[in-house]
Amino acid sequence: MAKEIMTTNRAVAEAVKLAKPQVVPVYPITPQTTISEYLAQFVADGDLDAEYIRVESEHSAISATLGASEAGVRVFTATSSQGLMLMHEILFAAAGMRAPIVMADANRAISAPLNIWNDQQDSIAQRDAGWIQLYVENAQEGFDTILQAYRIAEHEEVMLPVMVCLDGFILTHTVEPVDLLEQAEVDSFLEPYVPKFAYLDPERPMSLGNFADPTYYTEARHNMQVAMDKSMEVIKEVGAEFGERFGREYGLTESYLCDDAEIILVCMGSMASTVRYVVDQLREKGEKVGLLKIRSYRPFPFEEIDEIVKNADKLAVLDKNFSFGIGGALFADLKAKCHKETYGFILGLGGRDVIPEYIEEAVELTKNPVKEVTWLGLKEDE
């Protein structure tokens, strides 16, 4: 199909339409709102044969999504920021009940102070909920990743919900060219969801999300870890198959000029584009730098990362989030798991623009470190 020009929110909605979820409970919130609007329009026009549930909050949106998933149908929802915070309790329930939900999160800062702009604190705050988290770099990846997310979530050895993370405004509201797929192409890649294990069926009654006393709880949680580990293979398999079919291959990470790099810049989401641009600029000046983009934040592919960074001297980790006293979440993970000299940089909070100068500064402060974690672009007098 020909390229069209659209926002990532539109590309995500188009992918959802092609994935044919049967129930879509969704509550609008900036900058996710246009996803919920496009889906409402598709349902109203008869282009998407789904029950669109207008709920009264995000807590209800994810609850209805979980309920529908447990009834054995494919589902979709989307949210952002405060909405994701309100979902927090049910996110853990959804993962624990092994519901193959796909949800888009339009990454936005958390209040207070109130801020509608982009950072990744909202999804990072849900890191331990048991959801797979995939971060996308552009509208094309948003479209492609939604389709892959259903294959990953519904894989019988995974059965975990997937959160597809899109940088608010920077992706959600930016129009750019996207290659859409035809329905027949998507149908050949993504078959209808047929629930296999625990789901509500009057012919085969069971109760779900039950009480588990100390005899069972630990094993139930451990099974999630086993599934999360398995999902690494599945994410790679699905991404490779997508590449074979449609020419755009995906994995757990993406590396650029890392083989001979002395310093590797590590980041997630839309920032990777600007970092790639800066890497090119610095390479022209003879600086050996590379980019490692983490697509799958959970599961965290540290063995693959270890292999990619093995020749590098130092890592410069760029985080649009932070954990008090530690630094960015990605920085903390890399520090814990990779045996490299690692420096963390906090930037892009609450929509502060990530400009090439900040990335150049991160490289400079990794060459000549002053401290382990630096806040870039900080106005000291405010």
Next chain:
Amino acid sequence: MIEIRFHGRGGQGAVTAAEILAKAAFKDGKYSQAFPFFGVERRGAPVMAFTRINTEPINLRYQVYNPDHVIVLDDGLLSVVDVYSGLKENGEVIINTHEKVESEYDVFDVDATGIALEILGVNIVNTIILGYFAKKTGEVSIGSLIEVIKETFPGPIGEKNAIAAQKAYDMA
């Protein structure tokens, strides 16, 4: 790569203008990108939007600080916002105004509001100023622009906007 910055107020269609321009450039066979920067979400608040046009795919994910062209939808912003900020040498500024704007920069004043009131009956100038921009800069073809305007606003509103954009193009 050509970078364009739009200044408007919430509700004036600056964001839509940036998107229409990106879509028209894409129709011309180029790569393009458009995105907004909202202040607070309310009508009347100053808004910026950006368009990038290139012959190669665009990988930049930050705002436009050194525009080749600036488009100002509301001359009331001139006393509120530095619309000339970072303008490239030989950069052009197109301002919707019925007055002569004094500036050290290359400024084109166009009475888009006059055309809007005459043809559309409302003071919405975003498509009109794009018509003027197309002729003045040659960055986008008027054919693609008119097509995208009609696609964006189906029916009589699109037809009227297309006529208004063409009028601005012809007088530029």
